Amino acid sequence: MESIPDATPLSTISIPGSHESLTLYGGIFVRCQSWTLDKQLQVGLRYFDVHAGIWFPGKEVGIWNSAMVFWQHIQFSEVLKIILEFLTQNKSETVLLKVTLHGFYQKQATEKIMKLIEQFRDRIWTELEVPNMQQARGKIVFLQSDTLSTGTKNYNSFFLENNQFIKMKEKLKEAQTELCGRKIILTDVTTYFKNPKTVAKTFNQQLNNIIVENQMSLNPRCLGVLSLTYPSPDLIEKIIEINPCICSKGGEYAEIASEPATTPQPAVAEPSTTSGPSTEPTSEHSSESPEPQTPSFPESATQSPAPEQVSETSVEPPNTSEPESPTPEHEYESPEQQTTTEEPGTESATSEQVAEPSAEPPNTSEPESPTPEQDSESSEQQNTTEEPSTDKLQNRQQNHQIHLNQNHRHQNKTLNHLNH
Known part of the structure; x- marks a missing residue:
C-alpha cells in the first residue's frame, strides 16, 4: 500500500482478505484457512473476519468458529497484538478488522473489547466515516458488524448468487459509484453446511477469471474488499495489482472513454495569393526545423532599372563586363588625345569634354549610325588633325x-x- 496516494479513500482500493480468518481447527467442514494470522499478513491479506465470544463469565474474549463450537486456541487480545506489531514494522500498511460476537455474554465481550481499543486509541480507527490512506496508515480500521457497532459502516456486495458470480460486468459498473461515494463493499462467501475447500475451488477460480478479464478491459473496475477461503498467493497478488477506482472530485466514478481520444488535426493554412513571402506561421508545429523556403519576389524587382531611374549625380559605375568597341566619336578623338599627351597646353575642346566626368549614365544600347552631317564634321576634323x-x-x-x-x-x- 506504500505506492497508493494518501488522498485515496479506503473504499476505492481492492483489498484481499480471509473468511473466518482464524478458523484453523474443527475438521474439514469447519476449517476455513490453513495459514496463521502472522502468515496471512505476510502474504498480503489485509482484511480479517474474526468471530469471538465469552464461553464462561469472567473469562477473556476468545476466538471461535462462526458456530461458536470450536475454540481456535487464541485470545482476542493476542490478535490485536500480532496486527499492531506488524503495522509497527510496516507503517505504510493498514488492516481492516471485522469482529462478530457470539454466545450469551456478548455485552461483557463488548466491554472488554472497548477497553482494549481505548488502550490503543491512537492506533485504531473507529470513526463512522471511511478514512483515506493517510488517515489509515499504520492503524487497524474497525468495521461494524451485526453485533459490534464500533467502527466504519460497510455493505454486503450483490456480486454473488449462491456463491456464484452472476452478470459481473453490469454489477461492477454499478458498484463503482458506491465505492467512490466512500462506501466499503464487502464480498463474502457462505460456507454453512458445505466443505470450505470445495467452495474455495469454484469461487476462487471464478474470481481469478473475473480479475483477468477486468484487467484486460478498457475500463478496469475496483472490487472492494474480498473475503476468501483458502486463497492462493497468486490470487492475492492479482487482487493487490488492481488499481484504485478513478473518482472525480465530486466523489463520482470517472468513466474512461471506450475509444482513445483523437487529437484534432490543425487546419492547414491556405496558400497566400500575394507574390511576397508569407508572414503567417505554418499550421504544423513539430520539433523538427522546417525546410527553408525561397521567398518569391515580384518580377519588377528582378529587372534592371531603366536609364531614367539612375541618379544624375552618380559617376560612371565600374564596368565588369568586356570593354565595348569605341564609338565613331571616340575613334576620331584618339589621335588628338595622343598629341595632347606629347605637347601639354594645346588641349582642344574635344579633349576637355572627354576628361570631364559624364553625369549621364553609360549607354549600354547599341550605338546609333551617324548622320550625314556628323560624317562631314568628322572628316573635316580628321583633316585638321592630320596636318599638325x-x-x-x-x-x-x-x-x-x-x-x-x-x-x-x-x-x-x-x-x-x-x-x-
Whole structure:
C-alpha cells in the first residue's frame, strides 16, 4: 500500500482478505484457512473476519468458529497484538478488522473489547466515516458488524448468487459509484453446511477469471474488499495489482472513454495569393526545423532599372563586363588625345569634354549610325588633325639629325685630345 496516494479513500482500493480468518481447527467442514494470522499478513491479506465470544463469565474474549463450537486456541487480545506489531514494522500498511460476537455474554465481550481499543486509541480507527490512506496508515480500521457497532459502516456486495458470480460486468459498473461515494463493499462467501475447500475451488477460480478479464478491459473496475477461503498467493497478488477506482472530485466514478481520444488535426493554412513571402506561421508545429523556403519576389524587382531611374549625380559605375568597341566619336578623338599627351597646353575642346566626368549614365544600347552631317564634321576634323601630325614628324627628324651631328663632333674632339 506504500505506492497508493494518501488522498485515496479506503473504499476505492481492492483489498484481499480471509473468511473466518482464524478458523484453523474443527475438521474439514469447519476449517476455513490453513495459514496463521502472522502468515496471512505476510502474504498480503489485509482484511480479517474474526468471530469471538465469552464461553464462561469472567473469562477473556476468545476466538471461535462462526458456530461458536470450536475454540481456535487464541485470545482476542493476542490478535490485536500480532496486527499492531506488524503495522509497527510496516507503517505504510493498514488492516481492516471485522469482529462478530457470539454466545450469551456478548455485552461483557463488548466491554472488554472497548477497553482494549481505548488502550490503543491512537492506533485504531473507529470513526463512522471511511478514512483515506493517510488517515489509515499504520492503524487497524474497525468495521461494524451485526453485533459490534464500533467502527466504519460497510455493505454486503450483490456480486454473488449462491456463491456464484452472476452478470459481473453490469454489477461492477454499478458498484463503482458506491465505492467512490466512500462506501466499503464487502464480498463474502457462505460456507454453512458445505466443505470450505470445495467452495474455495469454484469461487476462487471464478474470481481469478473475473480479475483477468477486468484487467484486460478498457475500463478496469475496483472490487472492494474480498473475503476468501483458502486463497492462493497468486490470487492475492492479482487482487493487490488492481488499481484504485478513478473518482472525480465530486466523489463520482470517472468513466474512461471506450475509444482513445483523437487529437484534432490543425487546419492547414491556405496558400497566400500575394507574390511576397508569407508572414503567417505554418499550421504544423513539430520539433523538427522546417525546410527553408525561397521567398518569391515580384518580377519588377528582378529587372534592371531603366536609364531614367539612375541618379544624375552618380559617376560612371565600374564596368565588369568586356570593354565595348569605341564609338565613331571616340575613334576620331584618339589621335588628338595622343598629341595632347606629347605637347601639354594645346588641349582642344574635344579633349576637355572627354576628361570631364559624364553625369549621364553609360549607354549600354547599341550605338546609333551617324548622320550625314556628323560624317562631314568628322572628316573635316580628321583633316585638321592630320596636318599638325605631319609637321611634327618632320621636326622630329630634323631634331634627331642635329642631335646626331652634335654627338659626332663630340667624339672627334675626344679622339683629338687623346692623340695629343
